[in-house]
Amino acid sequence: MIVGLDVGGTTIDIVAIENGKVVASKKFERGESLIDSVLESLTQFISKEMISNLEKITLSTTITTNAIVQNNLDKVGMIIENGIGANPEFLMCGDMNFFADGYINNRGIEVKPVNIESVKSTLQNFKQEDIENLGIVGKFSVRNPQHELYIYEVAKEYNFKFVSVGYKLSGKLNFPRRVFSTYLNCAVYSTFNMFYKSILTFSQERKIPLEKIFVQKPDGGIVNLHNIECFPIFSILSGPAASAQGGCVLSNFVKNAIIIDIGGTTTDIAFLSNGNLVLEPYGAKIGKYPTLVRAIYSRSVGLGAESIVKIVDDTVKIGPETKRWYEKGKNDFITFYDVLQFSNSYHENPINAGLKSLSTQLNMSQEDFCKLVISRAAAMIEEKIKEGIEFINNLPVYTINKFLYGEKFVPQKIILIGGPAQLLKPHLENELKIKVEVPKHYMVANAIGCAVGSISKEYNLVADTIQGKMVIPELNIYQSIPADFTIDQAKKFLIEKVLECREAKNQDDVEIVDESSFNMIRSFKFCGRMIKIKAQLKPKLLNLRD
Amino acid sequence: MLKAKNSLELILFPAFDWRISPTHPEREERLLYTIDQIEEEGLFDYENIKIYNPEMIDSKYIEMTHFCIPAISSIVTVSHEIAAGSAITIAKKVLSKEVEKGFALIRPPGHHAHRVTYGDRGFCIINNEAIMVEYLRKEYKIKKIAIIDTDCHHGDGTQDIFWNDKDVLFISLHQDGTTLYPGTGFTDEIGGPSAIGYTLNLPLPPYTSDEGFLYCLDNLIIPVLEEFKPDIIINSAGQDNHYSDPLTNMNFSAQGYAKLTEKLSPNISVLEGGYSIESALPYVNLGIIFALAGIDYSNIKEPDYNPERFTQPQRISDYIKRLCEQVYSIWKSKEEREYKIKMGNQDYYFRKKSIYYDTMGFREYQLEKIKICKKCSGLISIDSFCLGYRVFAIVIPYDACNDCQNEGHRLFENTEVGDYSHVLLQDKKNFEFFRKPL
Ligand SMILES: [Zn+2]
Ligand SMILES: [Zn+2]
Numbered sequence: 001m002i003v004g005l006d007v008g009g010t011t012i013d014i015v016a017i018e019n020g021k022v023v024a025s026k027k028f029e030r031g032e033s034l035i036d037s038v039l040e041s042l043t044q045f046i047s048k049e050m051i052s053n054l055e056k057i058t059l060s061t062t063i064t065t066n067a068i069v070q071n072n073l074d075k076v077g078m079i080i081e082n083g084i085g086a087n088p089e090f091l092m093c094g095d096m097n098f099f100a101d102g103y104i105n106n107r108g109i110e111v112k113p114v115n116i117e118s119v120k121s122t123l124q125n126f127k128q129e130d131i132e133n134l135g136i137v138g139k140f141s142v143r144n145p146q147h148e149l150y151i152y153e154v155a156k157e158y159n160f161k162f163v164s165v166g167y168k169l170s171g172k173l174n175f176p177r178r179v180f181s182t183y184l185n186c187a188v189y190s191t192f193n194m195f196y197k198s199i200l201t202f203s204q205e206r207k208i209p210l211e212k213i214f215v216q217k218p219d220g221g222i223v224n225l226h227n228i229e230c231f232p233i234f235s236i237l238s239g240p241a242a243s244a245q246g247g248c249v250l251s252n253f254v255k256n257a258i259i260i261d262i263g264g265t266t267t268d269i270a271f272l273s274n275g276n277l278v279l280e281p282y283g284a285k286i287g288k289y290p291t292l293v294r295a296i297y298s299r300s301v302g303l304g305a306e307s308i309v310k311i312v313d314d315t316v317k318i319g320p321e322t323k324r325w326y327e328k329g330k331n332d333f334i335t336f337y338d339v340l341q342f343s344n345s346y347h348e349n350p351i352n353a354g355l356k357s358l359s360t361q362l363n364m365s366q367e368d369f370c371k372l373v374i375s376r377a378a379a380m381i382e383e384k385i386k387e388g389i390e391f392i393n394n395l396p397v398y399t400i401n402k403f404l405y406g407e408k409f410v411p412q413k414i415i416l417i418g419g420p421a422q423l424l425k426p427h428l429e430n431e432l433k434i435k436v437e438v439p440k441h442y443m444v445a446n447a448i449g450c451a452v453g454s455i456s457k458e459y460n461l462v463a464d465t466i467q468g469k470m471v472i473p474e475l476n477i478y479q480s481i482p483a484d485f486t487i488d489q490a491k492k493f494l495i496e497k498v499l500e501c502r503e504a505k506n507q508d509d510v511e512i513v514d515e516s517s518f519n520m521i522r523s524f525k526f527c528g529r530m531i532k533i534k535a536q537l538k539p540k541l542l543n544l545r546d
Numbered sequence: 547m548l549k550a551k552n553s554l555e556l557i558l559f560p561a562f563d564w565r566i567s568p569t570h571p572e573r574e575e576r577l578l579y580t581i582d583q584i585e586e587e588g589l590f591d592y593e594n595i596k597i598y599n600p601e602m603i604d605s606k607y608i609e610m611t612h613f614c615i616p617a618i619s620s621i622v623t624v625s626h627e628i629a630a631g632s633a634i635t636i637a638k639k640v641l642s643k644e645v646e647k648g649f650a651l652i653r654p655p656g657h658h659a660h661r662v663t664y665g666d667r668g669f670c671i672i673n674n675e676a677i678m679v680e681y682l683r684k685e686y687k688i689k690k691i692a693i694i695d696t697d698c699h700h701g702d703g704t705q706d707i708f709w710n711d712k713d714v715l716f717i718s719l720h721q722d723g724t725t726l727y728p729g730t731g732f733t734d735e736i737g738g739p740s741a742i743g744y745t746l747n748l749p750l751p752p753y754t755s756d757e758g759f760l761y762c763l764d765n766l767i768i769p770v771l772e773e774f775k776p777d778i779i780i781n782s783a784g785q786d787n788h789y790s791d792p793l794t795n796m797n798f799s800a801q802g803y804a805k806l807t808e809k810l811s812p813n814i815s816v817l818e819g820g821y822s823i824e825s826a827l828p829y830v831n832l833g834i835i836f837a838l839a840g841i842d843y844s845n846i847k848e849p850d851y852n853p854e855r856f857t858q859p860q861r862i863s864d865y866i867k868r869l870c871e872q873v874y875s876i877w878k879s880k881e882e883r884e885y886k887i888k889m890g891n892q893d894y895y896f897r898k899k900s901i902y903y904d905t906m907g908f909r910e911y912q913l914e915k916i917k918i919c920k921k922c923s924g925l926i927s928i929d930s931f932c933l934g935y936r937v938f939a940i941v942i943p944y945d946a947c948n949d950c951q952n953e954g955h956r957l958f959e960n961t962e963v964g965d966y967s968h969v970l971l972q973d974k975k976n977f978e979f980f981r982k983p984l
Contacts, residue, residue, distance in 0.1 A: 084849060085587045085832065087842040090548060103849060106582040106828060111849040140586055176548075176588035281590065290591050396597055398581070399563040400624050403599065516562055518575045530578065 001050060003057045004451025005042065006242050010264050012037055013447040014045045018053075020544055025444045034063055035198050042202065051208060060216035060238040060450040063195050064188045068236070068287045073187035074133050074162075077126035079119060079151055080179055081138035083111075091176060093183040093289070096131055098122040100138075100151070107464055107530075108144030108471065119151055123158045133186035137166035137179045142473040143462060162189045169231065170292035171460030171473035174282050180289040185233040192232030199225060214453070218284050218295035220245045220277055221456025221537075233293055237284050239446070240298040244270030244277050246449025247415040249544050250439035254412045258385055260428075261446065262418040265304045265322045269384050270296055273392055273409045281395065294458060297391070299384040305337035305420045309373055311361050316369075316376050334358065336377060340423040343370040378431035385411075385432075413437055417445035441544075448544070457503060459535045461494050466520055466528035475501060483528065487517040490531045504537055511538045551840025553594035555645040557632040558584070559652045564625040570669075576653055576823050583828035584835070595839060596645060600632035600652070603677070607634070609979045610684075611677045611707065613662045613939045613970050615932070621663065626671050629654055633678035633816055640778075640813050641686045647838045648814045649783075650674070651831060655818040657701040657782050658728060662912065662930045662939060666905040668699060668727060674816050675782055676707045679714060682778065683944065684977055689713055692776035694767060694810060695720070696759075697784020697818040698794040700731025704782065705745055709897075710738030710916050710923055711943070715746075715774050719762055721787070721794055722749040727904060733869070736876055738916050739887045739895040740923035743880025746770065746873050751865055752795035755856040756802030758866045759787070763809050766870040770877050781812035785820030785830045789856060790848070793821050797856040800826070804833030804843040812838075825850070888920055895924075908933055921947035925954050937968040946975045958982070 001018045007030065015025040028041040038061060046054075067073060078094030083103035091097070100122075102114035126134065134155055138147045145167040152165050164185045166178040203210050214222040216238040228234055240261075247259035247270070257272040271278040277296045284295035302320030309318050310333070318336055334354040342355060359369035392409040413435040416425055421442045429436040441448060463470040463481055470481045470490070475497050495510045504510050514534035519526055560577035589595055605618055608630065614621055629652040636648035656675065658668035665671060675693055682688040693708070695701035695718040708714040723729045737745035748762055771779065785791075787798035807815070815834060820827050829848050836843035887895070897914040910932035917924040926941040938961050942954040951973070958971040958980060969982035 082845075084829065084847060085583075085845060086836070087845050105849060106579050106586065107824075173582060173585040174588045174591070175586045176591065290588075394597075394599055396558060397599055398558070398560050400561055400628065401563055403559075403628060404624065518562075518578055519573070520575055521570075521573060530575065 001053050002055050002451045003046065003050070004060070004242075004447040004449070005038065005057070006060045006239070006446040006450045007034065007038065007062050008239070008263060008446065009266075012041045013444045014041060015441075015444050015447040015451055016045075016050060017448065017451050017544070022441050022444075022448065022544065025441065025447065027444070034061065034066070035195055039198060039202055043206075046206070051206060054208060054212060056212045056214055057208070058214045058216055058222050058450045058453055059199070060242045060446070061195070061235065062239065064192055064232055064235045065237055065286065067188050067191040068184060068289075072191065074190050075131050076133045076135055076183055076186040077122075077129075077131040078135045078137070078179070078183055079122065081114060081147055082175070083139040085139065085175070091179045093180055094135060096126055096129060102138070102147055104138060104140045104144050104147060106140055106143060107467065108140065108462075108469065109467065110144070110146065114147045114150060116150070116154060120154060123155055127158055132161040133189055134160040134163045135166070135179075135182040135186045136163065137175075137182045139175045140173070141165075141167040141178070142171050142173065142460070143471060145473070145478070162186055164230070167473050168476070169233070170283065170294070171458065172282060172292055174292060177282055177290050177292045181233060181283070181291040181293060184286065184289060184291060185231060188232045192235060196225065196229060216242055216450050216453050217456070218293060219279060219456055220296055220449070220453055222453040223455070233291070236286050236293060237295060238450070240268045240270060240300070241296045242446045242449040242453075243268055243417060244272075244296055244298065244449065245453060246445030246447070247417050247439070248272060248277065248449075249452050250417070250441060250445055250448065251415045251437050256409055256411050257413050257415055258388070258411045259415045259417070260381065262416070262420050262424060263304045264306045264419070265302070265320075267301045267303050267381060267418075268298050269301070269381065269388060270298045271388050271392060271409070271411075274407070278388075278392055297388070299388050301380050301384050303336065303377055303380050305335065305340075307336045309334050309336060309339055309358065311358055314362065316362075316373055318373060318377055318380070336373070337420055337423075339370045339373045340420055340427075342366070343374060343427070344423050374427045375431055378428055381428070382432055415439065417442040419443060452544075455503065455537060457537045459494060459498065461490055461531070461533040461535070463490050463531040464528070465531075472497065485529070485531070487515060487531050487533070490533055491515065494533055494535055498535070498537070509538055510535050548588075548592045550592050550594050552647050552838065553596070553645040554835070554839040555596050555598055555636060555639045555648040556589075556835065557598055557600050557636055557648075557650045557652060559600050559628060559632055559650075561625045561628065561653055564623070576821070576827070577651060579824050579828045580651065580831045583832055587832060589835065592839070594645075598635055598639065600628050601635050603627050603631035603634060606979070607677050607680050608672055610972055610974065610977060611661075611680045612659065612672055613928075613937060613968070613972075614672070615662065615664050615930075615935050615937055615968060621665050622671055626654060626656075628652070629656065630672055630674050630677045633674040634681050636814055636816070637678050637682055641682065641688075647812070649835060649838055650814075650816045652817055655697075655784070657695060657697060657704050657784070657818050658699070659703040660706040660901060661941070662910070662928060662937060664908070664910060664932050664935075665903055667703070667901070667903045669819070669905065670703060673703050673707060675780055676704055678780070678814070678816070679708075688777050690774065690776045691715070691778050691780065692717070692771055692774060693780045693782060694812065695782040695784070695818070696787070696806065697782055698786035698791065698796055699726060699784065699819060700728055700747070700749075701782055701818075702728050702730045705731070705735065708741075709745060710741050710926065712741040712744050712923065713944075715744050715770070715776060717746045717748070717767055717770065719748045719750060719759065721796055722751055725752055726794060728902070733873055733876070738897075739918050740884065740916075742883045742887070743877050746877060748869060748873060750796070750869075751862050753797050753859070754862055754866065755797035755858040756799055756805070757858045758862060759798055759802055759806055760809070761863070761866055762870055763806055765867075766874055768809065769874070773877075778814070779810065779812040781807070781810060781815040782818050783807075783815040783834060784818030785827060786822070788820065788822050788826035788830060790822040790825040791820065793819075797858070799851055799853075799856065800829035800833040800846055800848055801843070801851075803830045804837040804846065807834045807837035888918060892918055894918060917950060917953075919947060919950055922950050925950040925957075927957060935967045936965070937970065938966045939968070940971045942971070942973045942975055944974045951975055
């Protein structure tokens, strides 16, 4: 049995899945303390019998995201080796920042050594200012982490509570994002650690081994709670990933689709292209920080069941303000949910007073007014869908082959999930002129998406035969290669290493998503090859049969 | 998110799967390090720096710009078509005001491609900027265009195409033709009878450094641009003036390129040459992008850059000063010179050319005949001989008077295919292309 838990804006949803069937699901109200609510709902939901055949529990929580948004963060000192490029001032995200002298270039060659004396005195300063968490980031460190590691070794003597080095967070190039990701990874350390410890206690009390507890990542993949301790940043923004994944597994398979999750306050839109959820090119953006944390690409609209409908300057406006149903007092406002309900049944109910007042303001019948509200809502959603389609179809292509033969993304259907999905379905179908499917269990699709997540990861191999070096930052591999090393050898090596680390069970789980090999010419002579390979663990989504 | 001062569109099309030959300098690796540097710099994250994919070019624009011999399909590769298409995508976004500036980082380049083209010259087959100009005129009715060519090689193809076109001001800064391919671009090449002074060449001595380039900009290019008042400025942004370029002998740096770009402030830049792919291109391209976007570029320096190594000798500075004065006087006397020609008793202006195709090792012989017309810039006809082909090509200019237009069509009708392998006509006024069947 697998259990998935998703913390939403207002509820905590939990499901249990066994043999491809949803066997139990429940929604809990969210209380004051998030951690308490999570533990409380887990305790209530997971019975003794469940524990005996429990395979895994996956948690998707907003705890680190909230900490960032609410600026509830640890003090962080940053050592940044910015090298050549933009003026680095905008990278000063830490509470204290130091720009170290030194440079490694795009091929991973040291151009200028790091000035360690100035680093040492900076570390001393950080300690004097009570900074406990340290981030170390260098430009092009994923091509050669030697400078980051050197500083890391030196920093050990200063006994920081938590130290994070940039190259370990992602193998992708993007220095500002590497700096911000490293900073955030340090800044959410205490918050995540609190959560980590509570779950640890819970698992010990309930005799659930820690190996069975996973956290959902924003790319839809999952990571064992134990392995994420050094990477708390990977627990951010998992909500949209959970819902997108839930939508995918619950519906009948198609290659291209749009997954829309309509919640209480927002609607999240994700895209399934060529059978895969579309990812952000570099990573998630969280608060004001762009990061390298792998994440699914999603668009969000401030429109949900609880969005208030009002009239501003003679036009209908929906959201982004919201009201909960129990906050409703004198029928002086209506929500989008009220409108949907009225349109589907037209029955007399207490909302009619509010509806009447709004429709009279526009000289309309209540029916026409509701139609107007719904078409306005559909237009808001459609705008974001268009943005997404444009984004996907404009992802950069670097080869003639892809330019000429790359397929354009055209969605075959919309998969609609979330509380008001059934009510919205006919209208959306009608307004957007596309097939809309509301799958079974649409109410708890997020938790299902969380439960079915599998380990997902990306690997970036770069081999340079002139230097005789190869790097795979994600596997911490930096080693020499012979001068006649080829792309096929590189692919074979990468797959072997992934298997060795037991991150994949067999060869078929590793998919090469991008590969290139460039001849390097110096003085008109061939003198080596630059080989680049990008691989990923194929996400293995469970197929639900009911 | 970061925001740049100017919104900027980039087309990054490295054509990673295309090359001329395995060890050719214009190769797949050329933009590899630049893309690394751009990615690591996080340029894709500026909210007003947008990356677009190119589009495929409509071959109509190629045939309105070039006479491709024996045919477009037999000499133009997909890669060239995409590069030219990129120039058009850039033009669209800038002209529709979607972005303020555009930079096409594409390969292969195009500025050595002449009006008549038999194939590859200096890695160019079709002229990306010239095709873009054709598009700008047709779709946006742009009248006055300035093309500033800062590639180290003389932009002889672009010069050829706009030789007799007063609406296109062409200025080329390059390493002196006595020391570098293609061997042209001297100060006395100043344009055809109706566009005298609208082609300006600044042949610079080897080892000119930042100082010399910026001097030309301040003392010639900017003043001329201020007087010409173009509706759009295009930069043929070749990067082979760099001190580390293996094919040339200049001493320009990334800081110099950035300053030049900032001062020139082109609406559109199109990458031309630049073969120091590892030591120069990543930094030069970054510098140009930052300068176009209005981002502080003071921290962009080549890792090995040492300004003292590149102090410009006094004799070079003196020479450049004289050069700018001389070229400026050409610009100043252009009306007078044109008047003299038009008032003389000459009916035609002839230009005899021998064009060497370095990549392929053959030569074209050409006689160009321009009618001296008092009402328009004049009908052009070209008699070209190369690779066993004999081509008769007629160009009716945009501003053609009725006489010249009719004469062009008559000439086309009356020329027998038997004498020529190709009889071709570009009617630029009506945007039409004609070819006599073989
Ligand atoms: Zn050049
Ligand atoms: Zn005329």
